[in-house]
Amino acid sequence: MTVLVTGARGAVGSAVRSGLLAAGVDVRAAGRDPSVLPDDGSARVALDLDDPSSYGPALDGVDRVFVYVAEDLRPFARAMADAGVRHAVLLSSESVLTEPEPEPGGIAAHHADAETALRGAGITTTALRPGAFAGNTGQWSRGIAAGFVELPFPRSATTPIDERDIGDVAVAALLADPVDESVHVTGPESLTMAEQVAQVAERLGRPIEVRAVDPDVAREQMARFVPSAVVDSLFRYWRDTDGVPAPVTDEVARRTGHPARTYRQWLTEVFTGA
Numbered sequence: 001m002t003v004l005v006t007g008a009r010g011a012v013g014s015a016v017r018s019g020l021l022a023a024g025v026d027v028r029a030a031g032r033d034p035s036v037l038p039d040d041g042s043a044r045v046a047l048d049l050d051d052p053s054s055y056g057p058a059l060d061g062v063d064r065v066f067v068y069v070a071e072d073l074r075p076f077a078r079a080m081a082d083a084g085v086r087h088a089v090l091l092s093s094e095s096v097l098t099e100p101e102p103e104p105g106g107i108a109a110h111h112a113d114a115e116t117a118l119r120g121a122g123i124t125t126t127a128l129r130p131g132a133f134a135g136n137t138g139q140w141s142r143g144i145a146a147g148f149v150e151l152p153f154p155r156s157a158t159t160p161i162d163e164r165d166i167g168d169v170a171v172a173a174l175l176a177d178p179v180d181e182s183v184h185v186t187g188p189e190s191l192t193m194a195e196q197v198a199q200v201a202e203r204l205g206r207p208i209e210v211r212a213v214d215p216d217v218a219r220e221q222m223a224r225f226v227p228s229a230v231v232d233s234l235f236r237y238w239r240d241t242d243g244v245p246a247p248v249t250d251e252v253a254r255r256t257g258h259p260a261r262t263y264r265q266w267l268t269e270v271f272t273g274a
């Protein structure tokens, strides 16, 4: 079996790539610039999901595909179907669940459209719908270095999931008989953003203050760099989850046979690399 891994150097994509290699699968690792992909035994191929001219060589002889969402996934989905691919595992998002009637252009619409594109092309699709990634901690790196993190909704709760766990769930799905399903994958515990920052401080052994900032001010700042529909999605989500514990699922443990890694574990093993 040959599996094409799109975004093979991404946080989740690299976990999928290494998990499949460890399972002895023939991996075709894809990136827009394949020369920057690690030389780890996978075949490296150029693929830009927004450039149909790159699809042919990437998909030739492929049985299954791990897919990141793209601007418009429909052309790639059709190419997959034409190439005989019958099973895809899509890195979708929990936002599809939390926003069942998505605002156009927002995060939920983007991921819902990708799920529809694959299924519309007749491809059996495992849509992984994770909530917030542990790696989102990187967005606080300047604040962490400065000793204070500014948050519009410090009590907004998520279930930070280790990207390696999403990779493990994807690998299990890619190796199993194809099933059309949507899977809500979460980390093992609900944590507020302030609690996450407190764990970062504990790990680094120095205080990091959480400063609550006016949501309108934070929104205006973010809108300078991020499309407004995406800003709307994020602020809607943070407001709706403010002080509300996030639901935890057992999908990681059930599908991989190991418990979901904690945020503390991620901080130790990935963030500080200890």
Ligand SMILES: NC(=O)c1ccc[n+]([C@@H]2O[C@H](COP(=O)([O-])OP(=O)(O)OC[C@H]3O[C@@H](n4cnc5c(N)ncnc54)[C@H](OP(=O)(O)O)[C@@H]3O)[C@@H](O)[C@H]2O)c1
Residues within 6 Å of the ligand: 006, 007, 008, 009, 010, 011, 012, 013, 030, 031, 032, 033, 047, 048, 049, 050, 068, 069, 070, 091, 092, 093, 094, 129, 130, 131, 132, 133, 135, 136, 163
């Ligand atoms: N962060 C969250 O809390 C969260 C929550 C739910 C879902 N998600 C989903 O997870 C994604 C992020 O996953 P991640 O952290 O693993 O991402 P990442 O580390 O930023 O990597 C993204 C990968 O996508 C590839 N990519 C981007 N545009 C591409 C294109 N046009 N054609 C082909 N490949 C392309 C990149 O490949 P090259 O640069 O090598 O070409 C890269 O390897 C989000 O975009 C979202 O869909 C995130």
